[in-house]
Each structure stands twice: as structure tokens, then as C-alpha cells.
Amino acid sequence: MPAARTVDLDVATLTGFLGSCAPFDALEPPELARIAAHAAVEQYEAGDVVLDAFDARIAELFVVWEGRVDIWLNTDRLTELPDKTEGSGGLFGYVAALTGAALRPRAVAVGRVVVVRLPADLVAPAFASRRGARFLAQEVWSTNQRAVGIPAYTLVDDLVARAPLVVDPGTSIADAALRMAQADLGYAAVGIGPGRFGLVTDASVRDVVAAALPTTTPVAEVMDPDPPRVQLGASATEALIKVLEGAADVVLVTDRAGELCGAVAPIDFVVSSTTAGAALHEQLRRATTVTELEHRYRGVPQLVSDLMARGLASSRVITVHSALVDTLVRRAVQLVVAAHPDLDVDAFTWLSLGSNGRREAVLSSDLDAAVSFADGTSAEEIARYRPAFLEVAHVLERAGLNHDRHGVSPGNQEFTRTHRQWQAAARGWLSRPREDDAVIKTCLLVDGRPIHGDLTLPEVARVFGDLRLHPSTMEVLLAISVDRPRTRRGRWRRRQVDLKREALLPITNIARWAALSVGSPVLQTQERLRAAAGSRMLSAEDADTLDDVFEIVQRMRLRHQLEQFQAGEPPSDTVRPRDLSSIEAGVLDEAIGEITAIQRRMATKARYVPDLG
Known part of the structure; x- marks a missing residue:
């Protein structure tokens, strides 16, 4: 390999940089500083081989400081496209360094690149953490699934x-x-x-x-x-x-x-082999008929599968999927209402609720939605729109989305109101949280997000912005958060496991309550956990654990649903334990145990810490 030029970086700068990179972000500052003190920083020119772990055993791993490197993971494909490209913060060489075997990869500089070399024995503790284990497991899975000759991702560069x-x-x-x-x-x-x-x-x-x-x-x-x-x-x-x-x-x-x-710009993504979602997004956005729209959307599950195979984190894959759902719904509303000359597409705001509102929609998700009209719109005028809203629901069903089985839809009179009526309803739910499914409706609307019409917060959301000032409702939401499903751990081979009910929904409920308790307006579950980390009821360690578990189970759930889709089966949240490997079953068992332990701690705190509801 060519000689590299040494670059001087102070320990404090390196410590801060490493602390922003997974999995080193799991380490404490003193440990990071010790690693940084033993690091070497080197610059390579375009085409230089930075690392060739196929030919020699190495005792160091590498982090990209500036620039990027192309990575090959198979020695018999070195003449083909790289398997992936790592940019700033990207880690490579860790498999060879941690195992001490000449396994992989070969890394070549793309333009001028600066890398940080780290001694493997010093960084090994980072991979022993939960974040490190998840990092390794995700990399191994994505590498095994990746199609030959397809890069893991393209850089925005x-x-x-x-x-x-x-x-x-x-x-x-x-x-x-x-x-x-x-x-x-x-x-x-x-x-x-x-x-x-x-x-x-x-x-x-x-x-x-x-x-x-x-x-x-x-x-x-x-x-x-x-x-x-x-x-x-x-x-x-x-x-x-x-x-x-x-x-x-x-x-x-x-x-x-x-x-x-x-x-x-959106057109730039069309040329990227790994961002076909942009092309599909544009096709959905520009569809001229509902038939074309339905046809285009049927390609979304395959896109989701491709993104998973390229190694993108499940949370980001789900964000892309949710954004495409938004585009589908928005265009369906526009096309259907345009077919009714007596209706005005600008007269209402369409709210996505539930998992769609949180941008956490997966292939099995029901489409929960509501509509809010301008104040002064009469009941008769609103009624004229409901048949069109039912048409929208039918378009979405034909495209492949699940229609909500509980009537949480703009075709239902209860979910079609004026701004002021929504405001009054919300205040009623907050004053009587234990009556008439009030808390369920509150949860739906708290997770609501406008995707058509007035994209500023509607009146109902403003009411819920002060929800923590309503102790009775917060008390009910807390009770839901710490309620544990009647399941027994360690018996995976004897029953089906509902990933949503037993793992994801409890985390979603905890995150919602915790975020509301600290006054955070964020919607996504993992963002809510981070916003509430370190609060009286949710320690930073517990929030971090739930964040990790949510990502792990979401990936398991999404992969399971993609397998069902490929087999022509309807996507579901239940898995048969015999279809899981022993490692997956163990991880799932441990994940549910972590959730239960945190719920137990929260329930205990709720009894002894005043004013938490």
C-alpha cells in the first residue's frame, strides 16, 4: 500500500468526533479520550488502497474523518462495483480487526480521504455494548442479504x-x-x-x-x-x-x-442506484388517474425490500415508506376531489393519525385519518364531502393499504369536524378520560399530523399541546404505558408472538406519555424517547434501552412482513417462533423482558413520586 501522510488532530477534537459515531457513542468520555490518544490520523490520495484485509491480519480498524472510501467485501468481486461506500463517520475493517483473521475488506480512497486508525484492543468494549451488538448484527444481516454488485448506498456527494x-x-x-x-x-x-x-x-x-x-x-x-x-x-x-x-x-x-x-433536487436522485424512492415518489405525485396511482404504489413494498437489503436502518426505511404513504394519500385526495366539481380540495385539512401520523407505518398498518374543516362550515356541507372521502379510502385499499377496521376514517362522521368542533371534542375527552374511548381518541389525535390542507397545527393539536396540565388524562395514559400484556417469556416454541402488541405498542405508549410529560411536540417514538430521556419517570439508560429495542423489533417485524409479501401472504404482526432462529428468539425474549422491567420501574415510581400523572 502507498505511504500515507500523517495529519495532526488534537485529542479533544478526535474525542468529540468519535463520540458522534456508532458504536463509539456508547462509551464514556474518559474511555473515548483514551482511544483518541492512541489513534493515528492519515491522509490518502484518490485510488490509494487504504486497507486490504484479504491479504494480511490487522489489529486496527478505521473511521473516515473526511472524504470517502469504496469498500469491497468479497475477494472474487474486486473488479465489480464496490459493495458499499463509507463517508465521514463510516467505520470499516472492524470484522478483521476484532476476529484477528484475514477476512475483509479492501478499502480504496475515492478522491482525497482522511482516516482515523484505532487499535482494536482499545475499541473492543464499544462492540460489547448493546449499541455495538446491534451495529454488528445489522451489518452481518445486511451484508448477507445484499445483492451481488449493488452498492449498499450512494453518498450525497x-x-x-x-x-x-x-x-x-x-x-x-x-x-x-x-x-x-x-x-x-x-x-x-x-x-x-x-x-x-x-x-x-x-x-x-x-x-x-x-x-x-x-x-x-x-x-x-x-x-x-x-x-x-x-x-x-x-x-x-x-x-x-x-x-x-x-x-x-x-x-x-x-x-x-x-x-x-x-x-x-428530486430529479438528481433518479440517477442514484439506491434512491429509486425519489422516482417512485415523483410518479405517485404526478399520477393523472386513480388507476395509475394505485398501480404505481404497488411497487412500494419491493422498494422497501431493496432498502432493507442495502443495509439502511429499519427506522429510516420506515420513514421512507411513511413518506410514500403520505404522497399516495395526498394525491388520492386531490384526484378524487377533482372529480367532484362541487367540492373544494382546499376546504379541509387531512390528518394522518396513529402510526401514519408518527411516520411509523409498515406494510400491515391500518390507515387512520381524520379531516378538519374551517369554522363556519355547515353540517350539510361537510356531509357532501363524506362520499368522496369514502372513495379515497377505496382507492387506498386498492393500492394496497389496510382500511381501518374501527372506523377511524374521514368517511365516519365522528372523524369529520370543523376546527372548533375538534377543539370542543378534545376538551371533552380531556375532562372525561375514562369515558367513551376518550383516551383512545386522545392517543390518535396526539399522534396526528396534517398532510394536506393547512399544514400548520390545527386547533385540536393546540389543545393537546397543554395535555400535561390535565392530570387525570395523564394518569390514564401512564396506566396504559405501564400495563403489561399477559404473556410469559421463554416459551417461544409453543405460541405465536405478536410483535406489535407485546413489544412495539408498549414502547410507543411509554414514549408518548413521557414526551407529553416533558412538553415535547415530537411524534416519532424514538424521537420521543430521546426527548424524555433523563426525566423523572424515564431515566436516560431506560430511554436508551427502549430506543435500541424498538429498532431491533421493528427490523424483525419489517423483515417478517417482507417475507410474507414475497410469499403472497398478507403482512401481519404475528410470527411463529419456530420460524425464528435461536438467536432471534433469544433477542426477542430479552427485548420483551427489558420492556417489562422498565414498565415495572415506572409503575413503582408512579406510586411514590408525586404529580407524575
């Missing part, structure tokens, strides 16, 4: 093809539009401070023209002040998620220091 256009905040809209046209770019970034950028796009300019605003208006008055952004070294899939979550026109790409390097 590969999609940035042109230099960025940056304008000052005082630049007029007309001047910005001219410079965008001259550069043949669909956007201009607005420099608003060190490492901070606003954004104007072609769509922004069209909105100005449509509103008859003067084109002499400074761009600062019409820009998006907080556009989506990613750093160099992020996977293209991560950038794609930003596009899908916000239906963004552009995602800005910066370096580690915050300097703008360029931008990517």
Missing part, C-alpha cells in the same frame, strides 16, 4: 454536480431570478450568517408573481429561512428522506464547517 449559487439577503427577487436563470439552477441560497442559509427556488419566484408582489422585494422576505440540509458524507438515502418528508424542491449540501457545497 455523488449527486452534487454543480457549484452553488449564493446571494445576499438584500438581493431583489428579480436579480435573484436572473442569476438563477444565468446559472441554469432552480434555486439560490441566501447567506444569512456563518454556516446559515435561506433558500429561494423557482417555485418561490412563481409565488411572488402570482401574488403580484413587487419583484424589487428583497429575497430575505420570501425565502425559506430553514431549508432542509445534509452534510457531505451523508448517504443519498438520508437526503432523499429530507425530500420526501418535506416535499422539498431542494436540499442544501454543506461540508463539516457549514460551507455550502451545492444542492440536490
Whole structure:
């Protein structure tokens, strides 16, 4: 291998960097500092072989500091495409280093790259942690599942093809539009401070023209002040998620220091072998008939399978899937209502509830939804929309989504109200949480997220924003959180296991209550756990454990459902223990035991710590 050039980095900087990388984020600062003190930092040029663990045993592993490396995992495929590419924070060489065998991989610099070499004996404790075990298990599984010759992911670096256009905040809209046209770019970034950028796009300019605003208006008055952004070294899939979550026109790409390097648009993802979701997203968004829409969406399960096979974390795969569900629902609403000239598609807000609202929809998820109309809309006028809402439900069913069996749908009068009526209903549920399924409806609406119409928080969400001020409701929600299903551990070979009821739902309930108790507005279960970590009822250690367990069981659930889909069976949440390996059965048994122990601790605290409800 060519000689590398040594790079000087101080221990404090390296310690902070390693602490942001999995699985080293499981280590305490003193241990990280000890590892950093023994690290070596080296720079390689394009084409240099950074590591060849096929030829020699190694006692070190590597983390990418800057740049990227192509990785080959099989010695007989070195002339083919790399199996994956690692960018900043990416780890490689750990299998060979930890086992002491000449196994893999071969790593080659893509452009100039800086790597950190770490002694294997010092970093071994990181892999003994729960995060480290999950990291290894996920890598082994994804490597075994990966198709030959298909990279694990493409970096966003590969999609940035042109230099960025940056304008000052005082630049007029007309001047910005001219410079965008001259550069043949669909956007201009607005420099608003060190490492901070606003954004104007072609769509922004069209909105100005449509509103008859003067084109002499400074761009600062019409820009998006907080556009989506990613750093160099992020996977293209991560950038794609930003596009899908916000239906963004552009995602800005910066370096580690915050300097703008360029931008990517939805069309850029179409050329990436690992972000086919962008093409499918565009096909759904532009479908001209409900028949076309239904046909396009039937390709989503295969896309989910491909993303899993490429090694993307299950939580991110589910986020992509949920974003595509949003696109399907949004377009179905538009097409169906457009077929009724007497209805106005802008007259209502469509709310996704439950797992869809939390962006945690999987193949078996029911479609829970509600609609909120502007105040002053009469009951008769609302009734005219319900047949169209039922048509939307039928379109979604034909596309492959599960219709909610309990009537949580805009076709149901109870889930179609005006803003003020929703507000009154919510206050009623909060005042009588033990009556008429009030707490169930509260949970649904607390997890609600608008995906069509007024995307600001509707009135019902504002009511629930103060939910922690209603102790009786919080008490009921806490009771649900610590309620343990009547299951017995260690008997996996004798019964079916409901992954949702026995593992995922308890974590979802705990996370919801905990986040509400600290006043956090976030919706996703893992984000809720992180927001509430260290609170009186949920220690940081317990939150971390539940976060890990949720990811592990979600991956097990999603993989099981994809296997059912491939076999032509309807996806479900139940697995037969005899279909699990002994390792999987043991992991699941341990996971449910962890959840039960945490619920028990929470129940004990609830009895002795005042004002927790």
C-alpha cells in the first residue's frame, strides 16, 4: 500500500468526533479520550488502497474523518462495483480487526480521504455494548442479504454536480431570478450568517408573481429561512428522506464547517442506484388517474425490500415508506376531489393519525385519518364531502393499504369536524378520560399530523399541546404505558408472538406519555424517547434501552412482513417462533423482558413520586 501522510488532530477534537459515531457513542468520555490518544490520523490520495484485509491480519480498524472510501467485501468481486461506500463517520475493517483473521475488506480512497486508525484492543468494549451488538448484527444481516454488485448506498456527494449559487439577503427577487436563470439552477441560497442559509427556488419566484408582489422585494422576505440540509458524507438515502418528508424542491449540501457545497433536487436522485424512492415518489405525485396511482404504489413494498437489503436502518426505511404513504394519500385526495366539481380540495385539512401520523407505518398498518374543516362550515356541507372521502379510502385499499377496521376514517362522521368542533371534542375527552374511548381518541389525535390542507397545527393539536396540565388524562395514559400484556417469556416454541402488541405498542405508549410529560411536540417514538430521556419517570439508560429495542423489533417485524409479501401472504404482526432462529428468539425474549422491567420501574415510581400523572 502507498505511504500515507500523517495529519495532526488534537485529542479533544478526535474525542468529540468519535463520540458522534456508532458504536463509539456508547462509551464514556474518559474511555473515548483514551482511544483518541492512541489513534493515528492519515491522509490518502484518490485510488490509494487504504486497507486490504484479504491479504494480511490487522489489529486496527478505521473511521473516515473526511472524504470517502469504496469498500469491497468479497475477494472474487474486486473488479465489480464496490459493495458499499463509507463517508465521514463510516467505520470499516472492524470484522478483521476484532476476529484477528484475514477476512475483509479492501478499502480504496475515492478522491482525497482522511482516516482515523484505532487499535482494536482499545475499541473492543464499544462492540460489547448493546449499541455495538446491534451495529454488528445489522451489518452481518445486511451484508448477507445484499445483492451481488449493488452498492449498499450512494453518498450525497455523488449527486452534487454543480457549484452553488449564493446571494445576499438584500438581493431583489428579480436579480435573484436572473442569476438563477444565468446559472441554469432552480434555486439560490441566501447567506444569512456563518454556516446559515435561506433558500429561494423557482417555485418561490412563481409565488411572488402570482401574488403580484413587487419583484424589487428583497429575497430575505420570501425565502425559506430553514431549508432542509445534509452534510457531505451523508448517504443519498438520508437526503432523499429530507425530500420526501418535506416535499422539498431542494436540499442544501454543506461540508463539516457549514460551507455550502451545492444542492440536490428530486430529479438528481433518479440517477442514484439506491434512491429509486425519489422516482417512485415523483410518479405517485404526478399520477393523472386513480388507476395509475394505485398501480404505481404497488411497487412500494419491493422498494422497501431493496432498502432493507442495502443495509439502511429499519427506522429510516420506515420513514421512507411513511413518506410514500403520505404522497399516495395526498394525491388520492386531490384526484378524487377533482372529480367532484362541487367540492373544494382546499376546504379541509387531512390528518394522518396513529402510526401514519408518527411516520411509523409498515406494510400491515391500518390507515387512520381524520379531516378538519374551517369554522363556519355547515353540517350539510361537510356531509357532501363524506362520499368522496369514502372513495379515497377505496382507492387506498386498492393500492394496497389496510382500511381501518374501527372506523377511524374521514368517511365516519365522528372523524369529520370543523376546527372548533375538534377543539370542543378534545376538551371533552380531556375532562372525561375514562369515558367513551376518550383516551383512545386522545392517543390518535396526539399522534396526528396534517398532510394536506393547512399544514400548520390545527386547533385540536393546540389543545393537546397543554395535555400535561390535565392530570387525570395523564394518569390514564401512564396506566396504559405501564400495563403489561399477559404473556410469559421463554416459551417461544409453543405460541405465536405478536410483535406489535407485546413489544412495539408498549414502547410507543411509554414514549408518548413521557414526551407529553416533558412538553415535547415530537411524534416519532424514538424521537420521543430521546426527548424524555433523563426525566423523572424515564431515566436516560431506560430511554436508551427502549430506543435500541424498538429498532431491533421493528427490523424483525419489517423483515417478517417482507417475507410474507414475497410469499403472497398478507403482512401481519404475528410470527411463529419456530420460524425464528435461536438467536432471534433469544433477542426477542430479552427485548420483551427489558420492556417489562422498565414498565415495572415506572409503575413503582408512579406510586411514590408525586404529580407524575
